[in-house]
Amino acid sequence: MKSCRAREEGAAVGRRGVTGIASRGVNITQVARAAGVGTGTVSRVLNDSANVRPTTRARVLEVIERLDYHPSRLASGLSRGSPRTVAIVVPFMTRPSVVERLAGAISVLDEHGYDTVVLNVETAEQRDRHLKSLTARHRADGVVVLSIPIPATFLAAFRKARIPVVLVDTEAPGLPRTIADDARGGRLATEHLIALGHRRIGFVGDLGFEGIGNHSTRQRFSGYRAALQAARIPYDGALVRQGSHSAATSSLLAEELLGLADPPTAIFAISDTQAIGVLAAADRMGVEVPGDLSVVGYDDVEAAALLGLTTVRQPLKESGARGAERLCLLLRHERVRPLREELPLEIVARTSSAPPAAGAGTVRAAGGGSAGRQNAFGTSGDHERRVRGEHRQLLSEQPELHRLAAER
Amino acid sequence: MKSCRAREEGAAVGRRGVTGIASRGVNITQVARAAGVGTGTVSRVLNDSANVRPTTRARVLEVIERLDYHPSRLASGLSRGSPRTVAIVVPFMTRPSVVERLAGAISVLDEHGYDTVVLNVETAEQRDRHLKSLTARHRADGVVVLSIPIPATFLAAFRKARIPVVLVDTEAPGLPRTIADDARGGRLATEHLIALGHRRIGFVGDLGFEGIGNHSTRQRFSGYRAALQAARIPYDGALVRQGSHSAATSSLLAEELLGLADPPTAIFAISDTQAIGVLAAADRMGVEVPGDLSVVGYDDVEAAALLGLTTVRQPLKESGARGAERLCLLLRHERVRPLREELPLEIVARTSSAPPAAGAGTVRAAGGGSAGRQNAFGTSGDHERRVRGEHRQLLSEQPELHRLAAER
DNA sequence: TTCCAGGGCGGAACCGGTTCCATGAAGTCG
DNA sequence: CGACTTCATGGAACCGGTTCCGCCCTGGAA
Known part of the structure; x- marks a missing residue:
């Protein structure tokens, strides 16, 4: 006393x-x-x-x-057993598509009275550190994971710690997820170009968030291939390029494509950011869009409308909002149905895509000097792999990505 | 018992x-x-x-x-008296320049072991609600305010609640702030164009974050005017346009400017986003850049380099990081010096700016039909106010903005 | 051998709410 | 008019760490 x-x-x-x-x-x-x-x-x-x-x-x-x-927020949180806080794990938050999702989620969580802690992830080490910290008691009532696959270890840890997790733009069995079908998106984009009459269609992708990000590139690529196949257009690995997810890089990749002896008449870029790089490259090289080259992007960010970029629109902000709403349901112990929720995609045709110029594409590709090249880098799977290391990742299990992840 | x-x-x-x-x-x-x-x-x-x-x-x-x-984070926080959390208040987080700052701050706070709660603000009501919530006990150890002025009431409340606050890209007396001199930036951009020989220089601005944002537009505008004055170029209010901060809007504004009988030979846009809109407008109207029109932006976002946009570079990510570091100093009760910290600005000349075509600009502006206009919309303060309502805000106390804020 | 300093450690008090139980008062029913 | 709810309320216990007090033990000085 x-x-x-x-x-x-x-x-x-x-x-x-x-x-x-x-x-x-x-x-x-x-x-x-x-x-x-x-x-x-x-x-x-x-x-x-x-x-x-x-x-x-x-x-x-x-x-x-x-x-x-x-x-005191801490005191009430402690005695109530809930910090009234949600954590959002997100890779490369400065990317336009990502920050849109993030803002959508934050806005909903705010309405529901939750504080939002943002955990930005740019390396595998960071990802692991953050995911690990989230299983601590009273750290967060729930977690929204955006655009980044979670290793199974952490999934198990979340389950064990009974921390609700919802996914947006990434998948894991058994967890509520809000996604858009990237394969379908890739198909939509490619089909749009095919419908316009294109047959030599290039692909510009990224490296899958440098080892930590989601599989959207791979899936969009598979959609691209599926569309080609459905139209009986032989796949040409020489038209596929990958590099870091920046307009500058994609611009260089597009230059490579446009510099080919038998260049594509159209390019599908995996994001609007990268599509803008393609447009810039075309501009630099004096290639007319859409006269000489059609370009299709992905996401429909604000700049797309302005630049007249044809693109695959996905509801970015809404995806984040939906994820957050579903987490709130979970936190109120309500049912979340369906577990796997798919948001609509649509192709938005603008002025960056048009039918190929007469004589270009299939016609030109069929004969002339480019024929030799086409043979060399033909359509058989055997040859595909020989053409430049950059696109091998898409076809195999992406060894480079695994290596990167392992190094960290 | x-x-x-x-x-x-x-x-x-x-x-x-x-x-x-x-x-x-x-x-x-x-x-x-x-x-x-x-x-x-x-x-x-x-x-x-x-x-x-x-x-x-x-x-x-x-x-x-x-x-x-x-x-348990809550329990240790409670008994220690600190939640180990920092709140960041930020307007329109999806804007490229803003999210860069935000990411810079989060990254530093993360290194120091703080959780970061992001409070996104899009209306005055939201701003007030968030600011008010932050003075609660144990809500946050400190606050970083990005790009948004704080009403004096809240400044007092923070002082009273003894919650450390640092500012980035906005000012308030007595608080640590990390800023770039927007007036100087506006002057740099304009001087660059003047040095190239331009004399009819347009200005495209936003509405100052729609009533809640910072004063950067106004300050950049004042830099623009100062540069004109220093070069003895009469100010022409007809060349000044403002609209919401989007490329689409700025594109329309640029169209208006380019449609004038005596159009500008150069345009300074207060952000790269808006400058991109200007470029798009020029493209649509068949105006060559930089041949017929020079364009200068602000921020140096990633797309700027790609598009060859001349711009005023400010260290965005670093500004957020600096703010966060200074807050951490404050939280450790260390001195923060200097209170007002200025980050460097530099003009990055790219291909969107060049000397005006012969016969354009000064020459044409000096005589001919535009003379009458120039007289009508001359430099005297009396006349300025008469020219179009849109830019009156810059000169007076921005009545429109106040109205917007009141409506919310 | 005695004394003292100080390191190592147990545990109570405390941080500031929430929740449940007990209590008393007011209201209801027969 | 008495027994039985029902409502409003005070207050203790509790959430789960941190911190400080004081005890014990060891080692060095005298």
Whole structure:
């Protein structure tokens, strides 16, 4: 008892006495005392729970106002057992498509009264560190994972720690996920070009978030291939390029494609960012769009409309919002149906795509000097792999990516 | 005592018994018991504090590992009096320049072990709600405010609640702030064009974040005017346009400018996003860049380099990082000097700017039909205000903005 | 051998809410 | 008019760490 008293005085002097005012930290006890009620009643008022007489409630509210009392988030979180916080794990948050999703999610979580902690991930090490930290008790009520696959270890850890997880733009069995069908998107883009009459269609992709990101590139590529196959257009690996996800890089890749002896008449880029790079390359090389080259992007970011870029639109902001909503359902222990939710895709035709110029594409490709090349880099699977290392990842299990991940 | 016991049993059945396992929520007491030590010792091990015998430490660590114990963030935060969390208030987080700053800040805070809560603001009401919530106890250890001015009421509230605040890209007296001199940036851009020989220089701005954002537009505009004045070029209000901060809008504004009887030979846009809109407009109208029109943007986002856009570069990511670092200093009670920190600006000349075509610009502007205009919309303050409502905001107290804010 | 300093450590008090139980008062029913 | 709800309320226990006090033990000085 004595020590207790001594300590209280010490605290008063050491922590609060510095300012000479004891006003630092009004707490619920002080409010209760000032209002002449018990702490329980104050708590009931704070939480709008029933069974508080209106006059009492008014009196307490008045005191709260007068003392400028703000309840401690930590304390209420601790006793309630929930921090009222959601964590969002997201790779490369500065990318336009990613930040749109992120903003959509934050906005919904905010409406539901959750704080949002953003965990930005740019390396596998960072990803693991953040995922690991999330299984700690009272770290977050739930987790939204955007555009990044989660290693199975962590999935298990989340399950064990009973932390609700929802996925957006990435998949894992058993978890609620909101996705768009990237393979279908790739097919839509390619089919659009085929319908316009193109037969030599290039592909510009990224490296799959440099070892940590999702598989959208691979899937969009498979859609590209499926569309070609359906149209009986032989696949030409020489028309496929990959590089880091930046307009600058894709611009160089497009230059390579356009510099081929038998260049493509159309290019499908895996994102609008990269499509813009393609447009820039065409501009630099004096290749007319859409006269000499059609370009299709992906995402329909704001700049796409402005540049007249034909693109595959996916609801970015909405995907984040949906993920957040579904997490909120989960947190209220409501059913989340369907577990796997697919958002619509649509091709938005603008001025960057048009039928190929007469004599270009199939016709030109069929004869003339380019024929030799076409033979050399023909359509048989055997040959595909020989053509430039950059696109081998798409065809095999992406060894480069695995290597990158392992190095980290 | 009896009730206590009864309750404990109830809890065991009700909360943990559901799963049949009591493993939900290993806490420090259980760890202490399992390791045969006191809770204090476990805490000392967790916090790497001295005075723990190596053998004891090892034993505790082993138990922690075995029980898969993760300390509760809420509990440690509560007893320590700090949530180890920083809040970032940011307007329109999806804008490229903003998200760069945000990412820079998050990255630094992460390194320092702070969680980052992102509060995205798109309306004045949202801003006020978020700012108000931040003065609550244990909400955040500190606040970084990006690109948005804080009303004085909230500044006072933060001071009273003793919550450290640092500003980035916005100013307030007495607070640590990291900024770039927007007026100087506007001057740099304009001087660059003047040095190339331009004399009819248009200005395309936004509406200052629609009522909640910072004053950068106004300051860049003042830099623009200062540069004109220094070069003794009469200010022509007809060459100034403002609209919402989007490439689509700026594109329309640029069309208006280019459609003038005496169009500008150069346009300074207050962001790269808006400059891209200008480029698109020029493209649509068949105006050659830089032959017929020079364009200068601001920020130097990634797309700028690709498009060959001349721009004013400011260190975006770094500004956020600096702000975060300074907040961390503050949180460690170290001195933050200087309070007002200015980051460097530089003009990056690319291919979107060049000397005006012979006969254009100064020559044409000096005589001919435009003379009358020039007189009508001359440099006297009296006349400026008459020219189109859109740019009046820049000169007066921005009544439109206030109205917008009030409506929300 | 005695005394003292100080390291190692257990555990109570505490951070500030929430929740449940007990209590008393007011209201209802027979 | 008494027994039985029902409602409003005070307050203790609790959430799970941190910290400080004080005890014990060891080693060095006297």
